[in-house]
Amino acid sequence: MPRLPSSLVILAPALLLCAAAASAQTLPELAARALDADPAVRASSASMRAAEERLFQAKAAYGPTANLTATTNETRYREAPSGEMRPFKSDQYVVQVNQPLWRGALYPAMQAARSQLEQADSALMQARLEAQQRLAEAVLEVFKARDVLAHATALREAYGQQLAAARRSFQVGRAAAPEVREAEARVDNAVAQVLAAEAELDLRQQVLAEVAAGPTPALLARAVAAEALPPLPADSVLAWLSRAEAESPSLRQARLAVEAAEAETRKASLAHAPTVDINYNYTHSKDTGTVTSIFPRRGTSSAVGATLTIPLFASGATQSKVAETLALRDKAAGELDLARRTLVIGVRQAFVATLSALSQARALGTAERSQALSVRANQRGFEVGIKTNADVLEAQGKLFEARRDLSRARHDAWASYFRLRALAGALGEGDWQALDAQLVAHQPNEMGRARDRSGS
Structure with a gap:
């Protein structure tokens, strides 16, 4: 196997560090990738596109409609009593244009479609907030685990060192056998906790x-x-409630649903109202003869008129609608x-959970x-x-x-804070940037060093 040049061997650690830095991903980038791939966001985006088309419809x-009708006929006429067969053909082209002049149900129908579009937009915002909240919870659960x-792992190592010390003390007569057995049991229990933590x-x-x-x-x-905690004033619950009332996509979606339902009611009630349409017909026809004539004909005609439709009776369907x-x-x-x-x-609940986690984190730090x-x-x-x-x-x-509970409280505080901002409709890229700014390089042996400092 050929050996690598010495220069590459020397540069290998630096190259690995550069590759790791290139592969590092900030939380805003991670959030953008998760939003692009989230199926709920994609489904809500498709629903919004459909709502846009309904509003266009x-x-x-209100605009005119035009139809072209083309008809061609071939006729074979047999004269009696001579039995002579006489074929002839006719073609006709009709262009029909209809312009609604008054239809009372059109305006509430458009209002309902506009409310449904805004409702779909709110649903998309809600889906994006929920996707970001799921990502935040998943990230913080990984940090917590x-x-x-x-x-x-640090506890297992500490128990292992204490077991070795207990065995040495037992050999010189300073410790009893039950102490050694208890230290062994603690080590076995710590090993089981490490395996469970690895699986988690x-x-x-x-x-x-997946998220x-x-x-x-x-x-x-x-x-x-370690010192990073979300900013949350203790007396700001009313401000959060006011903000959620004004900006929550879920609440806005429910309000728009009421508006759309009211528009549908007006539309249904106007089914009793008369309608007026303007019509225009243009007809071009030609034939090689008819049953009563052997002479070919060709001609055009046009007509303009107005149609008044007054609903009289629909077997109770209108009242039922x-x-x-x-x-x-x-x-x-x-x-x-x-x-x-x-x-x-x-x-x-999210406010109290965040406040409680913040208080626990400060107390557990002490x-x-x-x-x-x-x-x-x-x-x-x-x-x-x-x-x-x-x-x-x-x-x-x-x-x-204490250290495990402190870590759980710190991460729970961030998770509850992100949930609070999602409920208030305020979770966005700025929050990811703020959390990303609080991230530092993870020190795998930090717990061990803390253990050594406590036992030094």
Whole structure:
């Protein structure tokens, strides 16, 4: 096998770093890719295009319509009693133009189509917000699972070191056999936690790859900064509710559904109204004869007229259609109230969840530092013989739990904050840029270094 040139060997690490930097993907780029591939967004976009065509059709109903009718006939006429056969042929071309002059149902039909278009636009906005929220949750779940794995790995290593120390103490008579057995049990339990954390991280990566329309290996090289927390004033819930009331796509969609239902009701009630159309007919005909004539003919004719149509009776179908649209309007009004109540509850829940996670993160940060000091004190006590190995193991386990809960609270705060902004209709590229600015390079051994500092 040929050897690589020494210059390439020297440059290989730098080339690998350049390739990793090139493959790194920012969160705004990841969000744009996820939006392009999201099936719900594509479906909503197609629905919006269909709504645009329906509005165009409603406007086109005001314009004229033209039809061309072409008729050709071949006739064989047998004269009696002579039995003589006489064939003849006729062709006719008719152009018909119709221009509505007054149709009361056209305007509410156009209003309904316009409301449906705006409703489809709101549905598209809602689909985009939900897609971004799913991506944010998937990204943060990956970060959370990775931190749990790092904590479990650090705890396993710490338990392993403590097991080795317990065995040395047992050999010199400073520790009893139950302490060694307890340390072994803690190591076995930590190994099981590492395996479970690895499986959870693999699952979360698969979910993220599905949501983001592809694998995101470069994302694992980044992490949310330890001090980064979402900005949320404690007294701003009313401001969030007001913003959601004004900008929420789901609530706007429900309002537009009511407007469309009211327009459909007006359209149905105007089915009783008379209509007036202007008609124009142009006819060109020619034939080689008729039954009563042997002479060919050719000619044109044109006619202009007005048609007045007055609906008299439709077997109750018109009244039934009006009653149906009234029921659908009431249904839309009820769904609007439900959407408003659901939005208010969702905003309040997301706000409280974000605030609670922020408070937990700040409190757990203090608890983590205190627990690290406790581990250090127990290890020093074990070294001088005033603490048992079980005390050290218990302190290390509590430190692991504090760090795990701190990571969960920090990431839950960001997830709830993104959900709150999505409910308020405010989630967008700026939020992704803000979160991306809080990402730092992930240090795989950070937990181990923290453990070493706590036990030094």
